[in-house]
Amino acid sequence: MMKYEVSKENPFGKYNPKAPKQTQDYKDLIGECNCTSESRKPDGTWAKPVKMIWRWKYIMNGMAVQDETLKADGRHSGSIRQYDKDSLQWNVHYYSSSATPKPLSVWTGNKKENGNIVLYKNQKAPNGTEGFFRLTFYDISEKGYKWIGEWTDKTEKIVYPTWKISCKR
Template sequence: MKTNITFVLLLITGFLMAQEMHTTYEPSKQFPFGRKNPIAPEQLSDFDMLIGLCDCASESRNADGSWQEPVSMTWKFKYIMNGMAIQDETLKSDGRHSGSIRQFNKDSLKWYVHYFSTGSVTPVLPSWEGTKKTNGNIVLYREQKAPNGMDGYYRLTFYDISENGYKWVGEWVDKDESTVFPTWKIQCVKRKD
């Protein structure tokens, strides 16, 4: 009987230790936004200054070309998948919320970003791909035709990234990026807790 109890206790202890090893870098009370796993691709550092909470103003373009009034939003970035990827989530005052899962592929040396939203629930998530540029901007692309049928991309850019916040812009660009038409812009200030 004593041997059985010892065996069960060893099994439980082993299970708990294994469980802790697999979730060491997940968000927790001590690390509310998780931590980067040391074996993750070094490019996870591209988003280091975005990890945490920001208070933001989001503006979208109307069909007539004018800009809508800014919408207040909170943008949260955190490490997921035990510190091997990044998830972000936006909570907007207009009730339209969204998020993304961001993974870096070491073979292609590109970020792959899968987007989801309460405004357009789809069976297949749209995705963007891109990299961090030498100027510090993170630029992502998804093929998209213009309303007139012209081939191009919807380009997403994080820029002016600092400890204090960042800016973001979504814009349609033609294939050689000589035509640029912004449709959505966001300015964020890092929340100091």
């Protein structure tokens, strides 16, 4: 058995001290939270909130982080999160039960000085404007955290939220 893997004693695994120290950026999210997920409908209004469980654990013997969402509507998703010591940023590979893209979507980014974790993926707006889909974890505490997905233009002056999640321990 690997020392830092998920076990009876450590149901969410443990950080491996040989991993990049940034692997601990997600330490306050490790575990399980009860959350509410809200996303925009095509008409721009917010859909009815969906209850979900967001579960986080260390994987690969404590060298990376994995998360999964289990939603009441049956649409589940997850990510594998590895810190790249060469590019000095997170590479987050996203997958979902509602689609099987080839290759997986990848977001990149870092934990900021204010404690927020911010990740980006290039994405055009429906009208063709160049921009990003930006993911932000914020209000991170022992009580829970919040997450928001937003389309932004390249300057990040135009911001359009499309998905938000609130989690409580």
